[in-house]
Structure formats: structure tokens, C-alpha cells
Amino acid sequence: MVSIFPVNFTLSSYEKLVSDSQFWRSFMISVERVVLGLIVNMMLMILAAYPLSKSSKQFRAQKVYMNIVIFAMLFSGGLIPTFMVVKGLHLLDSIWALILPGAVPIANVILLMNAFRAVPKSLEEAATIDGASQWRILSTIYVPVVLPTLATVTLFTIVGHWNDYFSALVYINKTSNYPLQTYIQQLSVDVQNITDPQKLIEYSKISNRTLNAAKIVISTLPLLLIYPFMQKYFVTGIVVGSVKE
Amino acid sequence: MNNKKDQAAFHLMLAPSIVFLIIFSFIPMFGIVMAFQNYIPAKGISESAWVGLDNFKFMFQIPDSRQILVNTIVIALWKIIVGTVVSIVFALLLNEIRVRFAKKFMQTVVYLPNFLSWAVLATVVMNIFSYEGPVNAFLGWLGIDPVLFMASNHWFRPMLVLTDVWKGFGYGSIIYLASLTAIDPGLYEASSIDGANRFKQLWHITLPGLMPTILLVTTLNLPNVLNAGFDQIFNLYNPLVYATSDIIDTYVYRVGLVERQYSLGTAIGLLRSVVGIVLILSANKLAQKLTDYRIF
Numbered sequence: 001m002v003s004i005f006p007v008n009f010t011l012s013s014y015e016k017l018v019s020d021s022q023f024w025r026s027f028m029i030s031v032e033r034v035v036l037g038l039i040v041n042m043m044l045m046i047l048a049a050y051p052l053s054k055s056s057k058q059f060r061a062q063k064v065y066m067n068i069v070i071f072a073m074l075f076s077g078g079l080i081p082t083f084m085v086v087k088g089l090h091l092l093d094s095i096w097a098l099i100l101p102g103a104v105p106i107a108n109v110i111l112l113m114n115a116f117r118a119v120p121k122s123l124e125e126a127a128t129i130d131g132a133s134q135w136r137i138l139s140t141i142y143v144p145v146v147l148p149t150l151a152t153v154t155l156f157t158i159v160g161h162w163n164d165y166f167s168a169l170v171y172i173n174k175t176s177n178y179p180l181q182t183y184i185q186q187l188s189v190d191v192q193n194i195t196d197p198q199k200l201i202e203y204s205k206i207s208n209r210t211l212n213a214a215k216i217v218i219s220t221l222p223l224l225l226i227y228p229f230m231q232k233y234f235v236t237g238i239v240v241g242s243v244k245e
Numbered sequence: 246m247n248n249k250k251d252q253a254a255f256h257l258m259l260a261p262s263i264v265f266l267i268i269f270s271f272i273p274m275f276g277i278v279m280a281f282q283n284y285i286p287a288k289g290i291s292e293s294a295w296v297g298l299d300n301f302k303f304m305f306q307i308p309d310s311r312q313i314l315v316n317t318i319v320i321a322l323w324k325i326i327v328g329t330v331v332s333i334v335f336a337l338l339l340n341e342i343r344v345r346f347a348k349k350f351m352q353t354v355v356y357l358p359n360f361l362s363w364a365v366l367a368t369v370v371m372n373i374f375s376y377e378g379p380v381n382a383f384l385g386w387l388g389i390d391p392v393l394f395m396a397s398n399h400w401f402r403p404m405l406v407l408t409d410v411w412k413g414f415g416y417g418s419i420i421y422l423a424s425l426t427a428i429d430p431g432l433y434e435a436s437s438i439d440g441a442n443r444f445k446q447l448w449h450i451t452l453p454g455l456m457p458t459i460l461l462v463t464t465l466n467l468p469n470v471l472n473a474g475f476d477q478i479f480n481l482y483n484p485l486v487y488a489t490s491d492i493i494d495t496y497v498y499r500v501g502l503v504e505r506q507y508s509l510g511t512a513i514g515l516l517r518s519v520v521g522i523v524l525i526l527s528a529n530k531l532a533q534k535l536t537d538y539r540i541f
Contacts, residue, residue: 043261044261044262044265047258047259047261047262048258048259048262050255050258051255051256051258051259052259054255058251059251059252059255060252061252061255061256062255065259065263068263068266069262069266072266072270072271074522074525074526075274075518075522076270076273076274076518077270077272077273077274077275077276077277078273078276078277078497078510078511078514078515078518079497079498079501079502079510079514080276080279080501080502080507080510080511080514081273081274081275081276081277081279081511082269082273082276083502084273084276085268085269085272085273085276086269089268100265100268100269101269102269103262103265103269104262104265104266109262133250133254134250134251134254134255134258135254138258159360162362163360163361163362163364163365164362165362165364166475166476166479170502181362181364181365182364184364184365184368185364185367185480187368212368213372216365216368216369219365220361220365223360223361224357227357227360228353231352231353231356235352235419
């Protein structure tokens, strides 16, 4: 019988967990995904947000690009056509299927674009007089100035990649290649196929619940560790990004 | 001066993103033609037979389609309403805490669930509300028969709303907290000299001060009425509660990818995104009219 307070406190499920090789394999796939995804997302995001933050006077094609980006944000082919493109590129079952379709996170690009717009123009003008190129201005002036927003976006990106279970469900066929959240999600999937209430009751009795709980704790640990350090940034980041005076 | 060089630099910076958008956003848009075909994977898009609007007609004939639409809108509306109210109330309460440490601690605790995935939270929720979980243990202690929360069409929707609000209210309150700090403290001083108590201050100063933000957030929530939360429902539901919890997105997933009815799945998805765009554009217009704010 389960009660509100834990009974028979034990670490044995953690001991069992250490020997679960699939769990750790999935864990490492998730780590790999976060690292690769973060690099790809941040590079593309910064490089796209900077020109978009310019006025159409300074960057003549700004409006055209902005319309392309907004259109891509509003309208999509949907789940099935996107799946077929990924399949056609032979990306199925590879880690890139989890990263490349979302390589340009448009909502974050717009957040960052607004942050770039708030940077005082005089900083750039001074650098231009010194003969700095746009690449240099971006890397030495704009990026350092918007660091709090970048921290926010970094947190969102890490959380997004770490928490996503769905793209692996769609794009990865081999369960041995599942990232951690998809692996966790599959733990509860058996329940979804039960159609008889009586079976559901029986299931909840026999599931090795503590082992699953241990897996869940470990899977959230990386987020719990970075989150407190990022919190002060994301609160300001969200507010600056959403409330325009 | 260096204008040509600047323009080239800007184009170059955008190039990789545009390439990715073309491949993974714009090319899939052509896949939409599947909605007007009887798509057979072996034949491909170019060889499959055209059927006009048959998929759309069929969509409206499915006996479940009404139920799915109702589920989607009802669940989404409840989530928006309860979520907004709880976020505002929480922001007001948090604003009253004067001990800095306690406030920071509270914030950390309530923002956190927003960063955990539904894959994880669903397992936790299912355990807590399971037949032998702590909630039923407590009910049993009160002498109430155990309830199968996750398998009951009566309880499942309230569970969805409750757990969704629990996950999101802290995060949702951030914007209200920010606009609370923007209210002029002079107003409170003046009103307390005039003898207004805290409740009157709340009614006459705080709420009117929050109104523009409430209006804005509510407007921007408008497009979400077709988005009842795939992640949450997909991870929590089971065939027993399809009647009250099957939404457009979960249906498209099952029909399109699991049952491989690509054309039907695409058609439903297309209708959903067209309505979605209309809602987003109207929200943008409305927000601009009401509060001078533009999403884009």
C-alpha cells in the first residue's frame, strides 16, 4: 500500500539503475543532442537575428527576409510532410533528424532580434568609424551586450532539446537510439494501450514503480542543476522580450 | 561607405538559416498537396491519384470529428481561463511577500515545473493519482472509495486542466509580476493618505494597473484555442478516455503516423493550421488595436 509518506526508504533501485545499460545509452544520446543542438541553434540564431534587427535602410533586403521568416513561423507543412522530407534526406535514425528540422528556432530568433534592436546605435557607429566589419561589430559589441538575453535563449534551447521526446518517437525507429526523454516516455506507454479499467488497476500494482521513479529523478537532475543559475537571467529575458514600452 | 560590404555580410549571415528553412519548412509545404490526393507511399506524390476535396469531406463525416473539435476547444479554453486567473492571483500574492529570500525561494519552486517535460511529469502524475497512489490512499483514509482518475471520462478533463495549470502558473505569473513593479508607488501612498485599505488599493490601483497586461496576454492566448496541449494529453491519456480527451493534434498523430493514413492526416493538419493562422493574425491585429503591441 502506498501512502503519502515514503516507507522502507532504500537506494536499491538506484543500484539496479546503474546496471541498466539502455538508460545510460539514452542518457548519453541526450547529452550529445543537447551539445550539438545548442551549437547549431545558437550559431544560426545569432547570425540570423543580427541582420534582421537592422532597419531596412541599413540592410536593404531586411523586409524580404523578415517576411520569409514570419511565413515559416506561421505556416508549416505539418507533421507528415516534414516527416517525409526527413525520410527523403535519409536522416531517419540519426541524431541529425532530432537537430536539423528545428535548426532555426524562429521564436527565439525574434526574441534575440528585439534584444539587438535595443542596443544603442552609437556603439555601432563608433566601431564603424574605427573600420570594423559587420562580423566584428556583431561579435565584439552586440553579442556581449545582449548576454542576459543570450543566457535566457541558451536555457530555453537546452531545456527544449533535453525535454523533447516526440521527434525521436517520429524519426528514430531503433529503440536503442532513443534519447532519454523518449526512453522515459516509453516506460509509461504500456498503460496507454490498456482498454480495461481492471487491467489498469492490476498494472499499477505490478509496475516496478520505484525503479521508474529513480530513472525519472536522474533524468531531471541535469536541468535541476543548471536551472537555478539561469533563473535570474530568464526572468529579465522574458520580460524584456515580451513587454515593449 | 562600406555599404556594399555590409550588405554582403548581412546576406551571408542569413544564408545558412534560410537554407534550413527552405529544406525543413518550405519544401514540406509542397507536401500539402497530399491532402488533395489519395496518397500511396509506394507511388509518391507525383503518381498518386487526385481526389479533390474528398479527404476534407471524409474528415467531416467521421463520427468522432465533432467530439474531437469540442474536446480541443473546451480543454484549451479551461486551461487559458484557469491558468490566467491563477497566474494573476499568484503574482498578487507574491508581490505582497516582503522577505526577499522567501520571495526568491517561492519563485524558484513555482517556475521549476515549467522546465520539466510532460514525458517525465506524466509518469509522476499517473503515479500520484493511480489506483493505489497517495491521493487515493488519502481518500481511503477519509472513507471515500478509490477513484480511477486517469481512466474516468468524468475526471480526466479536470485532471488535465489542474496539472497543466500547476505546471505553468509560476512561469505565467512572471509577466504580471513585472507589470506590478511598474505601477507608480506614489499612487499607493496617496491612496493610503486618503484612507484606502489594502483591499481597496487592490481594486482601484493594482487591478486597473494590471489591466493592459491582462488584456494583452489574453489576446495573445487567443490562437491557443486550437492548441490544447499535445505533449500533456499524449502522455497522459489512454483509450478509455478518448471520448473526453482526444484533440486534433493527438488524432492527427494516430491517424497520420500510427495508422499511416497520410492524406487524411495531412488534410486535418492543414485545416488546423489555416484556422491557426487566421487566429494568430487576428490576435496580432487585436493586440495592436487594444494595447499598441505587435507580435511581428
